[in-house]
Amino acid sequence: MTAYDGATQERKRQPLSTGSEWTFELIRAYDREIGRIAERYALDTYPNQIELITAEQMMDAYASVGMPLGYHHWSYGKHFLSTEKGYKRGQMGLAYEIVINSDPCIAYLMEENTMCMQALVVAHACYGHNSFFKGNYLFRTWTDASSIIDYLVFAKQYITQCEERHGIDAVEDLLDSCHALMNYGVDRYKRPYPISAEEERRRQKEREEHLQKQINDLWRTIPKGSGKRGEHDNKRFPPEPQENILYFLEKHAPLLEPWQREVIRIVRKIAQYFYPQRQTQVMNEGWACFWHYTLMNDLYDEGLVTDGFMIEFLQSHTSVIYQPPFDSPYYSGINPYTLGFAMYRDIRRVCEEPTEEDRRWFPDIAGSDWLSTLKFAMKSFKDESFILQYLSPKVIRDLKLFSILDDDQKDELIVPAIHDEAGYRTIRETLAAQYNLGNREPNVQIWSIDRRGDRSLTLRHQQHDRKPLGSSTEEVMKHLHRLWGFDIHLETMQGDQLIDTQHVPPKGETDPASDYPRLDLIIPPI
Amino acid sequence: MSYVIDRRLNGKNKSTVNRQRFLRRYREHIKKAVEEAVSRRSITDMEHGEQISIPGRDIDEPVLHHGRGGKQSIVHPGNKEFTAGERIPRPPGGGAGRGAGKASNTGEGMDEFVFQITQEEFLDFMFEDLELPNLVKRHLTGADTFKTVRAGISNEGNPSRINIVRTLRSAHARRIALSGSSRAKLKAAQVELERLKREEPDNFGDIQELEAEISKLHARINRVPFLDTFDLKYNLLVKQPNPSSKAVMFCLMDVSGSMTQATKDIAKRFFILLYLFLKRNYDKIDVVFIRHHTSAKEVDEEEFFYSRETGGTIVSSALKLMQEVMAERYPINEWNIYAAQASDGDNWNDDSPICRDILIKQIMPYVQYFTYVEITPREHQALWFEYEQVCEAFADTFAQQQLVSAADIYPVFRELFQRRLTT
Numbered sequence: 045m046t047a048y049d050g051a052t053q054e055r056k057r058q059p060l061s062t063g064s065e066w067t068f069e070l071i072r073a074y075d076r077e078i079g080r081i082a083e084r085y086a087l088d089t090y091p092n093q094i095e096l097i098t099a100e101q102m103m104d105a106y107a108s109v110g111m112p113l114g115y116h117h118w119s120y121g122k123h124f125l126s127t128e129k130g131y132k133r134g135q136m137g138l139a140y141e142i143v144i145n146s147d148p149c150i151a152y153l154m155e156e157n158t159m160c161m162q163a164l165v166v167a168h169a170c171y172g173h174n175s176f177f178k179g180n181y182l183f184r185t186w187t188d189a190s191s192i193i194d195y196l197v198f199a200k201q202y203i204t205q206c207e208e209r210h211g212i213d214a215v216e217d218l219l220d221s222c223h224a225l226m227n228y229g230v231d232r233y234k235r236p237y238p239i240s241a242e243e244e245r246r247r248q249k250e251r252e253e254h255l256q257k258q259i260n261d262l263w264r265t266i267p268k269g270s271g272k273r274g275e276h277d278n279k280r281f282p283p284e285p286q287e288n289i290l291y292f293l294e295k296h297a298p299l300l301e302p303w304q305r306e307v308i309r310i311v312r313k314i315a316q317y318f319y320p321q322r323q324t325q326v327m328n329e330g331w332a333c334f335w336h337y338t339l340m341n342d343l344y345d346e347g348l349v350t351d352g353f354m355i356e357f358l359q360s361h362t363s364v365i366y367q368p369p370f371d372s373p374y375y376s377g378i379n380p381y382t383l384g385f386a387m388y389r390d391i392r393r394v395c396e397e398p399t400e401e402d403r404r405w406f407p408d409i410a411g412s413d414w415l416s417t418l419k420f421a422m423k424s425f426k427d428e429s430f431i432l433q434y435l436s437p438k439v440i441r442d443l444k445l446f447s448i449l450d451d452d453q454k455d456e457l458i459v460p461a462i463h464d465e466a467g468y469r470t471i472r473e474t475l476a477a478q479y480n481l482g483n484r485e486p487n488v489q490i491w492s493i494d495r496r497g498d499r500s501l502t503l504r505h506q507q508h509d510r511k512p513l514g515s516s517t518e519e520v521m522k523h524l525h526r527l528w529g530f531d532i533h534l535e536t537m538q539g540d541q542l543i544d545t546q547h548v549p550p551k552g553e554t555d556p557a558s559d560y561p562r563l564d565l566i567i568p569p570i
Numbered sequence: 571m572s573y574v575i576d577r578r579l580n581g582k583n584k585s586t587v588n589r590q591r592f593l594r595r596y597r598e599h600i601k602k603a604v605e606e607a608v609s610r611r612s613i614t615d616m617e618h619g620e621q622i623s624i625p626g627r628d629i630d631e632p633v634l635h636h637g638r639g640g641k642q643s644i645v646h647p648g649n650k651e652f653t654a655g656e657r658i659p660r661p662p663g664g665g666a667g668r669g670a671g672k673a674s675n676t677g678e679g680m681d682e683f684v685f686q687i688t689q690e691e692f693l694d695f696m697f698e699d700l701e702l703p704n705l706v707k708r709h710l711t712g713a714d715t716f717k718t719v720r721a722g723i724s725n726e727g728n729p730s731r732i733n734i735v736r737t738l739r740s741a742h743a744r745r746i747a748l749s750g751s752s753r754a755k756l757k758a759a760q761v762e763l764e765r766l767k768r769e770e771p772d773n774f775g776d777i778q779e780l781e782a783e784i785s786k787l788h789a790r791i792n793r794v795p796f797l798d799t800f801d802l803k804y805n806l807l808v809k810q811p812n813p814s815s816k817a818v819m820f821c822l823m824d825v826s827g828s829m830t831q832a833t834k835d836i837a838k839r840f841f842i843l844l845y846l847f848l849k850r851n852y853d854k855i856d857v858v859f860i861r862h863h864t865s866a867k868e869v870d871e872e873e874f875f876y877s878r879e880t881g882g883t884i885v886s887s888a889l890k891l892m893q894e895v896m897a898e899r900y901p902i903n904e905w906n907i908y909a910a911q912a913s914d915g916d917n918w919n920d921d922s923p924i925c926r927d928i929l930i931k932q933i934m935p936y937v938q939y940f941t942y943v944e945i946t947p948r949e950h951q952a953l954w955f956e957y958e959q960v961c962e963a964f965a966d967t968f969a970q971q972q973l974v975s976a977a978d979i980y981p982v983f984r985e986l987f988q989r990r991l992t993t
Contacts, residue, residue, distance in 0.1 A: 068574055068576065071574050072572075072574055075572045075574070076572075079572065091572065091573070092572035092573065093572075093573050093575065094572055094573065094574045094575065095575045095576075095577040096574070096575070096576050096577060096578055097577045097578060097580075098578050098582060100582040100583075101577065101578070101580065101582050101584070103585070104582065104583070104584040104585045107584075107585045107588060108584070108585070108588075116587045116588055116591055117588065117591065118588065118591040118592040118594070118595045119592075119631055120585065120588040120591075121585065121587075121588035121589040121590070121591050121592030121593070122592050122629065122683070124585040124588060124589055124592075125589065125592060125685040125686075126683070126685065128685075128686075129684065129685050129686060132686075148573070152577075155578055170572065212591075216591070216595070220631070223631055224631065224632050224633060225634075226633075227633060227634070228634065367647050367648070368648070369647060369648020369650070370646035370647060370648050370649075371648070371650075372648070375646075375648075378645065378646075378647055382647075443647045443648070444647060444648050444649040444650075445645050445646070445647055445649070446645070446646060446649040446652050447643055447644065447645045447646070448643070448644050448645075448646060449641065449642075449643045450641070450642045450643075450644070450660075451640075451641045451642075452638075452639045452640060452641075455659075455660065456657040456658060456659055456660060457657070457658045457659075457660055458655070458656075458657055458658075459652045459653070459654060459655065459656045459657075459658065460643070460654070460655070461654055462649055462652055462653060462654050463649060464654065466654060467654055471645055474643045474644075474645050475645040477643070478643075478644065478645060484636075485634065485635065485636075486634050486635065486636055488634055507640070508640075509640045509641035509642065510639065510640035510641055511636045511637070511639065511640035511641070511642065512636070512637045512638075512639045512640060513634065513635075513636070513637055514634070514635040514636055514637040515637060516630060516632035516633065516634075516635070517632075517634060519630075519632035520632045520633065520634050523632070
């Protein structure tokens with residue numbers, strides 16, 4: 045570092061730019077410098093592909109929920125319209141950037157940004173998010189950055205073909221139903237194999253043929269001779285409850301055609317791709333904020349940017365990580381940027397300047413090397429476990445966190461814990477649970493199917509803290525009914541006790557001509 | 571390693587398809603909103619799009635989520651006054667505590683989904699399924715006017731249309747074709763003659779024979795005419811039907827004492843609608859405003875709609891004036907003539923049969939379409955019944971309807987111009 049200091053002294057009076065206009069040369073220059081500093085911290089990243097786009101293109105990127113290319117569906121049009129309206133009326137600004145978990149890592153920069161903003165975005169997305177995508181265990185396990193673009197190309201082409209062959213409406217209905225169950229199309233335990241688009245196309249053909257044979261076998265009703273039949277029938281199918289509803293439908297729904305199974309698979313794959321992002325919002329944004337803050341400050345320390353640049357940066361930075369208090373009209377939950385940034389900064393502080401309290405709470409990391417500790421934290425956790433592990437009393441105090449218990453059987457709300465010695469642990473556990481996807485989403489699994497009877501499908505909802513299902517449940521069940529083709533039952537359980545059931549179509553009304561949506565199906569030979 | 575790429579020149583309307591899918595899916599909602607907007611909007615207000623709102627619940631994509639109730643613990647930031655164990659009264663409206671945005675924005679929201687469609691889309695929805703009566707017929711048959719256009723070359727034609735270049739080219743080709751073998755023989759004979767003269771100057775017999783041969787060939791070649799009637803080429807002109815792209819719209823309105831401003835407003839909207847509708851189908855549109863009480867007068871738009879007059883009502887005066895203007899300024903081979911008449915149905919009783927006669931004899935044979943709207947909640951009077959006879963005589967081109975309120979305009983308008991399957 046000493047040899048280095050000499051060089052910095054010389055550069056001190058040479059900022060990379062003084063105006064607020066950006067040029068391609070300047071973006072390259074900033075990227076080079078930021079990359080050089082990032083290397084000093086040994087940030088491991090995918091190569092960057094920085095793309096400059098217009099505001100309109102940014103709205104397009106928004107509408108496709110961050111996928112660089114997606115199949116056509118009206119819901120993306122809905123996103124687009126609401127973004128467009130908000131933007132044109134000045135009700136909302138567009139994000140400064142969108143970054144895509146791919147290899148190379150694609151980051152979109154908007155042309156409206158000033159030079160300072162572009163540098164901020166490069167540091168935030170191209171080095172922050174990028175290294176998170178490459179490092180975090182969830183992304184490493186569940187997504188394959190090098191094949192996602194290929195897969196999206198395949199998916200788009202396949203769905204376009206289906207539209208040509210079966211009509212837009214048929215495909216749209218199917219996608220609607222799949223989207224309703226998208227959050228229940230995720231494998232939590234099995235690792236998917238990454239494969240290329242070419243391979244995907246080849247396998248898709250094979251799957252179509254094989255799958256249909258198996259389905260027919262499952263539903264075989266020709267008697268296999270007498271004797272052990274009764275015993276065989278009493279076995280529940282599936283033997284274990286299935287949490288991946290879309291996967292189950294893809295493999296076992298009796299009436300779907302091969303192309304419909306493939307579309308379900310596509311939706312399921314995309315859900316799987318986004319699954320880690322939904323579980324690491326705080327960690328991911330916090331990490332990116334931590335690094336843009338660190339890298340930009342280093343740029344300033346080296347004299348590469350002007351004071352004005354730094355003021356503009358800090359202004360943006362503080363507005364990004366602003367947390368309105370609970371009683372503010374702008375409050376809409378905890379800002380993941382704030383929480384994440386505060387936690388990573390705090391981990392660094394605990395490592396570098398531990399207090400007595402920190403030594404008590406974090407004996408393992410207090411006084412350790414901050415960079416390796418921080419990287420370990422980034423790599424090995426998801427939001428829930430990250431908070432449970434690292435949320436320190438100081439952060440709780442700084443953010444003045446308190447918890448509220450709302451029990452509908454009581455008349456009043458209770459404050460079980462606030463930011464004091466007695467409350468730290470409760471706050472930490474409550475907040476962590478809040479980021480547990482398992483708690484956030486109702487626990488609904490496929491319990492059984494009636495193979496020999498009316499082919500109905502039974503779901504079980506295991507209730508958590510007596511939280512009921514939301515109002516759109518029946519709509520979702522109708523979509524499920526459309527995919528499954530036969531009656532759907534939903535049993536709500538509290539422990540082992542059955543407390544509520546719902547049926548689609550409602551009990552006593554099994555007329556197939558009713559207005560419950562169904563796909564056009566070809567009934568397989570029975 | 572980083573690459574910086576300029577993507578700004580790439581297409582920006584990647585979402586167009588998705589947007590159209592959305593409009594397609596919510597077609598019914600949008601059409602309803604457009605119909606409401608048409609009856610609500612002021613007349614001068616057709617030049618922009620429309621804000622469409624669709625109830626949130628119709629547009630929600632359902633997902634499984636938690637509803638309200640049960641035990642919910644939530645951590646909030648920014649504590650000021652609470653202490654541990656404190657009990658606070660439930661805020662009004664139930665819910666999971668103050669500002670529990672996370673809990674409610676996933677599901678129960680019943681807000682309207684609001685978005686903007688362009689003027690073009692607005693009008694498209696408004697005019698959907700409509701077509702100008704007899705428009706197609708006039709366009710396809712094009713029996714009235716023609717224009718002549720060049721259509722290549724022909725072998726027959728008027729001497730004034732001879733195409734000299736093509737004629738000479740064709741003559742040249744014919745000459746080459748007819749005299750080709752003779753020329754080749756001539757050439758060979760001349761070479762042979764040269765040789766004989768050079769090598770065998772004494773062989774007079776052969777030389778004379780050759781010279782005779784040569785002069786015979788010359789004669790044969792000369793017999794091929796320079797220009798033959800067969801060569802003549804003429805520019806071909808064909809007549810193409812020339813669909814008239816000009817329309818004139820006559821607006822006739824009763825401004826007698828019995829017409830209130832509200833009635834006039836309704837009439838105005840009807841005219842505006844007709845005007846916009848024509849504007850989408852014709853390049854050039856003239857609008858003639860004729861107002862009448864006991865006598866008719868051609869006026870400008872401002873005066874037509876806003877100046878006040880009182881007096882009795884003689885409808886035939888307006889029809890006469892319209893007929894005069896038609897004859898004078900709008901020859902029917904150039905103009906498509908449309909007329910819309912609005913009235914509250916009052917007329918001087920003896921005048922109504924005259925109106926019928928003028929219409930049947932002098933107006934209806936020449937117009938594309940004549941609409942009569944009677945804006946009144948009352949019983950029909952003589953004029954309506956006389957017009958019914960006109961309607962019988964010209965069922966395809968005459969229509970009459972009754973309006974009661976502004977909201978009736980659009981359905982009536984649609985009915986009047988409903989796409990005709992037969993034409």
